[in-house]
Amino acid sequence: MAKLIHMMLRVLDEERSVSFYKSVLDLDVEKRIDFDDFTLVYLKNELNDFELELTINKGNSEPYDLGTGYGHIAVVVEDLEQEHKRLQSLDIKPTDIKEFFHQQSLLAKFFFISDPDGYKIEVLQKHGRYK
């Protein structure tokens, strides 16, 4: 059986992304591996055994094309309203909080933010199957 261990995103500016993911999702640098042409940074916190791998290709300053296929990475938080306020105060510009229903019952309460390269992050209230 295969275990999911990380997902990889290419980002332009290592420091900017590491700083963003620390302040926004409280992800720490678990490991940084530097090569001649690129750097790999593994981000994680204690709440899950899954990492976000950032690839920084040295010498590239052209924004990546984010396409239409990849959607987002999702996180849950204990208190969505509080987190929304906190991110507003950090000037992260979260979208409005939205409630999403399925067959008349609340499925999800969430907002979206974008990371420095434009990748979408869904922030969900811990609720139902999102936990």
Place this chain on the structure above:
Amino acid sequence: MAKLIHMMLRVLDEERSVSFYKSVLDLDVEKRIDFDDFTLVYLKNELNDFELELTINKGNSEPYDLGTGYGHIAVVVEDLEQEHKRLQSLDIKPTDIKEFFHQQSLLAKFFFISDPDGYKIEVLQKHGRYK
């Protein structure tokens, strides 16, 4: 603190993707939620508390643009050679096994496959920090 819970990919054909992720990564459908315009499918196995969310937009038959930013999702397996042979026998066409060194020591041993929509999956031998 925010907990990573899933990542979302848009796929064209629900049955094709669900079948692929079951046979290749042994991910099961944990939940399927059907809406008028789209379907959400959450895939998972017992080895990690992280899900792959598939979005199927009904009526869309145009392949998604995968862009240049999103890289891949990574998994570890116990026996890479055996997994490579198994996937070849399923006609999944894995790339050759590659060893990747950093400062003269083996960092990773892996191959890549593509899912039915072209998203890359890195299959790593359980080794070192990849576990």
